[in-house]
Amino acid sequence: MKKRKFVFFFIYLISLVIISGCNKPPEKDISDAVSKSEEYFKKSKGIDCVGAFDGETVKFRLLLEEQPTVEEATKLINEVLKDIEKNLKNTNTWDYYNAKLDLAYKDTIIFEGTKESGKKLMVKFK
Numbered sequence: 001m002k003k004r005k006f007v008f009f010f011i012y013l014i015s016l017v018i019i020s021g022c023n024k025p026p027e028k029d030i031s032d033a034v035s036k037s038e039e040y041f042k043k044s045k046g047i048d049c050v051g052a053f054d055g056e057t058v059k060f061r062l063l064l065e066e067q068p069t070v071e072e073a074t075k076l077i078n079e080v081l082k083d084i085e086k087n088l089k090n091t092n093t094w095d096y097y098n099a100k101l102d103l104a105y106k107d108t109i110i111f112e113g114t115k116e117s118g119k120k121l122m123v124k125f126k
Contacts, residue, residue, distance in 0.1 A: 058097060065105075074113075077121065095118050099113070
């Protein structure tokens with residue numbers, strides 16, 4: 001009887017690991033979503049930007065013409081994260097991947113945003 005419970009528990013645990021691993025968005029999709037977000041911000045917002053995905057972390061830099069306030073910077077960074085998520089059609093993206101976002105003004109990084117998987121966005125003035 002104990003052996004059966006142990007086998008059942010072991011199979012359950014392995015199944016859980018496999019299922020939770022399958023929910024992670026594919027890396028190719030994230031790279032495409034980052035590219036689409038770049039295009040969106042360049043065209044509609046008139047902001048020069050560059051983005052990349054290194055297999056674990058999305059890196060995104062926005063080059064701004066006007067210096068934003070802390071609130072505006074946080075709003076803009078959140079907008080980038082939401083746009084990438086929208087392009088993926090997966091609302092759990094930031095439970096699996098990290099994001100590092102910079103806002104630059106006059107060739108100087110003035111804000112850094114860090115979104116670690118499963119945690120809240122942290123924005124700091126540089």
